[in-house]
Amino acid sequence: xxIKKGQAAIATKFEDNPEKIINEVIIPFRxxxxxxxxxxxxxxxxxxxxxxxxxxxxxxxxxxxxxQNAVKYNKDKGQITITSNIRKDSANKSxxxxxxxx
Numbered sequence: 001x002x003i004k005k006g007q008a009a010i011a012t013k014f015e016d017n018p019e020k021i022i023n024e025v026i027i028p029f030r031x032x033x034x035x036x037x038x039x040x041x042x043x044x045x046x047x048x049x050x051x052x053x054x055x056x057x058x059x060x061x062x063x064x065x066x067x068q069n070a071v072k073y074n075k076d077k078g079q080i081t082i083t084s085n086i087r088k089d090s091a092n093k094s095x096x097x098x099x100x101x102x
Contacts, residue, residue: 021056029071043082070102074102082098
């Protein structure tokens with residue numbers, strides 16, 4: 001499934017652990033990362049394990065595409081960093097962020 005601008009099917013929301021999803025998504029890229037001698041760093045900026053209610057199928061697809069691009073377009077011996085954080089806004093709503101840098 002590809003996501004096109006303005007088009008995305010949202011599945012029913014359910015709860016899961018974001019770290020678990022990120023770890024699952026990395027598995028197919030492990031050999032490419034090793035072959036290109038890229039380093040992968042995962043940073044969790046929140047202090048506790050959490051479960052988040054969201055469309056994990058869509059989240060997994062987005063993270064997969066971003067990691068795929070980071071591995072493909074990063075240089076050999078390059079660094080890939082995945083940072084996750086939970087933030088609260090002024091209305092005390094929680095937001096989960098995932099940032100992927102290469």
